[in-house]
Every structure is written in structure tokens, then in C-alpha cells.
Amino acid sequence: MVRAKSIDHGIPGRGSFMPMRDSIPRRADRDTLRRELGQNFLQDDRAVRNLVTHVEGDGRNVLEIGPGKGAITEELVRSFDTVTVVEMDPHWAAHVRRKFEGERVTVFQGDFLDFRIPRDIDTVVGNVPFGITTQILRSLLESTNWQSAALIVQWEVARKRAGRSGGSLLTTSWAPWYEFAVHDRVRASSFRPMPRVDGGVLTIRRRPQPLLPESASRAFQNFAEAVFTGPGRGLAEILRRHIPKRTYRSLADRHGIPDGGLPKDLTLTQWIALFQASQPGYAPGATGTRIPGQGGGAGGRDYDSEPNRAAVPGGRRYGPTRGGDPCAPRAQVRQTKGRQGARGSSYGRRTGR
Template sequence: MKKKKQKFKPSFGTAEDNDGVRAKKHLGQHFLKDEGIAEQIADTLSGSNYSKVLEIGPGMGVLTKYLLQKDVEVHVIEIDTESVAYLHENYPALHGRIYEQDFLKYDLSQVFQQESYAVIGNFPYNISTQIVFKVLENRDLVPEFSGMFQKEVAKRICEKEGNKTYGILSVLTQAFYEAEYLFTVPPSVFNPPPKVDSGVLRLRRKENYSLPCDERLFFRVVKAAFNQRRKTLRNSLKTFDLPDSLREDTIFGQRPEQLSTEAFMDLTLKIQPYAISS
């Protein structure tokens, strides 16, 4: 039976303004103050194929409280000392599972070894793309990933070929995950309010997420293609020094935004015999 798509109905402005921790501009902090949205973000997790969840940047725990109500073991990682102190004082259920660390630099195997876990959060805009790439690096252990981004970034991650916002982040993420944009969140539900809308998305790892081509070459091809996105692949991939006979293939006459993730895999397979050792 086909599962009915979940509908999201944001309820804005239902919570009081946050008190206790000062938002720090250099950390990109914007504290969510809407309880309804926090609960909906927590509900984006299915709980399938994992029993542990890692929340990135919990701040004062507006999302954390709803994660703790679920049948999962919640871990949080937070770089802000003031927020860490607040979490220790107000969320005793997290004892031993609060990590005062930089997520981008932290070795997650210290926490989860080889156990699967989901990743969730209200992500700082200034490092959200880097967070996605780190999740991709750890995809063998992350079957599900959801949370809030700057709307433009969330849309880009979920975008399909044929659109101007489709790019490196779209292709590399969708090579391994099914991406779904869920709902938009206005600036008014944050303290302090950001200058742009936010967007909530969900990534669910594909059942078969191993690539049919060389993975490192796939990343190189995608990045080289979009670094000169206005050019055809015949021109943007010149650095691969491919033979003229291959470059006459019709796929090289297209621009990168015209290719689906699967088409990029096929392209990589065509290039692979010539470029795998370069």
C-alpha cells in the first residue's frame, strides 16, 4: 500500500521568546521560538533503521524536547559553551550525551562506532552546506537526515535537473539520498529573526546507494561540470583530456543542469577508462 504523503501545517508564533542564552552572530545562531514548528521538525524523522539521533546545534533545546519524546536515544553536539551549560542544567535526560564540539571537526565514530544514527537540527546558515557534505561522508551510518536550512539552500539540495538552482549540492546529495522539501518557515519565528526565509527538508538514504561508477571520479566530474555551468560538458570537462571520439558523444553537447544524477553517473562511466588514473 502506498504511503500517504505527510502534510505539514506550520503554526507560527506559539512559543514565548527564548530567554537564558544570548544568540551569537559569529556562530550564526537564530533560536527557533515556535513550539509547533519544532515539533513538526522532530516528526520528520521516521525512526526506521536506526535507534539513535544526533541533533546538531540544539541551542536551548526547543527541538530537543520533542526528540526526547520519541523512542530513540538522543545525542546533541553544540559548540557554544553557554548553550551547553543551559542544556546540562535543563535537560538531565541528556546526561553523558551532550558533546561540546565542532560538528565539522568531530570524529563521530567516537560516539556511534558502527551504529546507524539519524541527523537533525536547525542548522546555522553559514555552515549548512558543509554539514551536508559531512553527512554524505558518513552516509553508511546515516539513513536519515532532516532539518532546517536557509530556504535557498534547502531548495537547491532538493532541486531536479532543468532548473537554474540545480547544481553540485543537488547532484551529490541525490546520488545517495531521496530529497524532499517539506515546508517554508518565516523569519518571525526566530530570535533574532534572520533576513531570509528558512526551509525544512528530509533526506532518506536510497536502498541501493552505492554508485555504479568510481566515486571519487564522480565527484570530480560533477564539480568540474558545474564550475563552468554555462558551458557545454565538451568545454567544461576539457581538463580530463578525453579523446575526440568520446567527446563527440551527444551527452557532451549538453550543459550540466540538463543532466540528472543518473546521467552524471553514466557520464562518469564513459570517462572512467580514460581518467581513473589521472
């Protein structure tokens, strides 16, 4: 058996990997830190087992975000060959290290937002702090290494990300490459301390056949941001700045797009059709990318002309290169992303949508 490992980095402050402290802080200090980090530990064994039933992957390598006391980790150890955990609180990182000593568990102590997901990780699991769910989701979606994720987030956030209450900018921006689904509700009473709202299980799966190639990711996400933030009382007014009136009229009739509707009301089929129509060289009636199970082709540029390219968003991989450090802070990487594009829209970063 591989002994549990702990990886420490001595750069102080949030956004770095801090040295492990085995001393137990005073209760008042622990309570303050718990509130700052949004720690609500999952105590319901049935809820823990239920979360793990939604985990997909090849059963080999799983990454857990914020293990806390290790309740979910304990279930993951039973199902996966190796478990990697990222815990920001040095107290609980030390606790998990001790609890799973001798098991196939590797402990990284630091902020997940600065963590580079190793290339061998195929599955991500976590009870995500409700206060920073959007930041964690965006960081996760920007990585290209994993294939599926099962996360506990706030119930209304899970519904929103899965499109149950209409589309959002964040979900729409990544929908051609990922599938989002909401599952079971997790009652607030399942957590300690008990939060004010219920949680829910959100799953994200990388599409085996993306609906757009990587080369279109920057343009698609810019287009989605422009539509969500554009002026106008309805889609017809908003889109007239991006698509010729006659072209829009044809697409609206063909795909059932309501003139007075809002961006959140658009289906993924409609989004892709409108996006392709907004691109230079658009030819009405041309055959474009088809969305499996939704019928009909979206007219426009034939993005399927690049069958051998890895059609995943975000060309840069965040996983460690050979001999690299998987825990090196990603601050420098994030500074190079630019204002918009495949790394997530600036609007989403400002508003958390």
C-alpha cells in the same frame, strides 16, 4: 533512566571541545557570541513538531546538531530511545544538560565540524546555523554512520540542495549515494532572533541501493568538479575534454543532453552515463548501472560487479573505534583527505557550492 551526561574537552578555541562554563556571561557578551555562532532559535512549536515528522530512522538513536535552548530536543526525547546533542556554545550546552537531567540525553560541548558521529547513530536532526550550512552538510555527508537526516536550513539553500533550481556541485557529487528533498518552508518569524530570510526543511536519505559503488566515488566527484569548473560555452564544449566527440554525440542523442546546456541542467541519469563514458575501458552500448524509476541504463563500466561491497562514499569511517574517543577533533583526519575525491571537491570547499 540514564542521567544526562556532559562530555567536556579542554582544548580552547573553535575546532575543539571546550570546558563547560556554568557562569552566565554578560548580556553584551552573549549577544556577540550569538552573532558569531549564527544562533537563531526555533520558537514555533508547530514548526518544531513538523520538523520531527520528517525524521526517519529506527526510533532508537538520534543526533541533534546545535540544540540551543532544547526546543527540538524536547520533541526528540519523546520519539527516540537516546538523544545525543552537539552544542558549540558552552552556555547553551550547560542549559541543555540541566534541562534534561535524568533524561536519555548525552551532551557534547564543541564544534560539530570536529565531532565524530558515533556508530550507533542512525538519524541526524538540527536547526543548522545558516552561515555554515555548507560546511555542516559536507561534514555530515563525509560520515558513513547515519542513514537519514532532517535539517532546517535557509529556504533557498534547501531548494538548491534538492535540485529545485538546478543541480549544484555539492549535491551532484553525493547524489549517487544520497537522496535530497525539500519540504516545508519555515517563516523567519518562527525564529528568535528573527533572521532576514526564511528557513526550510531539507531531508537527506542514504540510498538503500547506491547508484555507484564506493570504489567509484573519488573518480565521480573529480569528474563532477571538472565538468562544473571546465571552460566552454555549453556541455558539448565542456565535455569534449573528457569524452570522445563521437561517444558524446551518441550519449547526447540517447539521453537528450542539450549541447548548449549547463552542468546544473543535467539529470542524475545523464551524469552517470557521461561519467561512465569518461572512464578508461568504456564500451559503447555496454550495460551499466540503472537508476530505479528513471528508466534506461547508463552505458559504461559495470559497477554492479561488486555486490558484496558496502557501496557508500568515503571508505574511512569517522565513528569511534572500540575504546576510542568520539569527541576527538577531526583535524588530523581532514588533513589526510587530499585535494579532491570522496571527501568532497576542493572547488566546493573554496566556493561553498
